[in-house]
Amino acid sequence: MxxxxxxxxxxxxxxxxxxxxxxxxxxxxxxxxxxxxxxxxxxxxxxxxxxxxxxxxxxGLSIVLISEVYAEYEEDYHESVGERIGEIEGVNQVYFTMGDTDFIVIAHVTDRRMVEDLVESYESIDEIRRTSSKFVITTVKNESHPINDFEHETLVEAILEE
Incomplete structure (x- = not known):
């Protein structure tokens, strides 16, 4: 390559x-x-x-990093903080979640240095209080088209017959 x-x-x-x-x-x-x-x-x-x-x-993007990001609550913080997280180089997905964790962030990186750079970038955002990151050891399933996870009949019942 x-x-x-x-x-x-x-x-x-x-x-x-x-x-x-x-x-x-x-x-x-x-x-x-x-x-x-x-x-x-x-x-x-x-x-x-x-x-x-x-x-x-x-x-070469062999490390999948899943990070839980905890932020300080402010009005509409999920939009502003979420957008800033999403603009960080290497971040692929950002989810605002309910519960103890404010955001789940997915990134694909090459090495530990990139992991450290990402975590530093998260923590440089003023509203972010802390992070907890995990490395994926083995990908068991990664369906890029979630519609494939449902039987046709299930989709018809759930979506068309409401």
Whole structure:
């Protein structure tokens, strides 16, 4: 994997495109090179399917970090603090939750240094009081399309027959 591969993967993810011609337009990498690189990334298992889903561990983002973030309560803090957490480089998902924890934050990182940088970034937000982070050891299930977790009949009953 090199800089061109990363530019192609970043374009696929950020622009949500998968055509070599459109990737070429965004990156300036020749279309034939884009096509060849995509095929190589498929063979290496980085690109998993025709939806261009990626195996993040093969890109180098092998550590999944789940952080509980505790913030000081203020009116509408969930919006302002949540947005600031979401703007931190490396943060993939931010959830405002009920209960003792204010936010659950998911990040995919390369190493412990990135973990430390993320935690420092969280704690640099004035309203954040403390964090508790955990590393994922084994991913048991990671369904990118949650609709697949339901039988068709269940969805019909729950959504269409209300």
């Amino acid at each position: 090199d800089e061109k591969d990363l530019r192609i993967l970043k374009t696929i993810a950020s622009e949500r495109i998968n055509s070599p011609e459109r990737i070429h337009e965004h990156t300036g990498i020749p279309k034939s090179t884009v096509h060849y690189r995509i095929e190589q990334l498929r063979e290496k298992g980085v690109i998993l399917n025709d939806l261009y889903e990626m195996d993040l561990s093969k890109v």
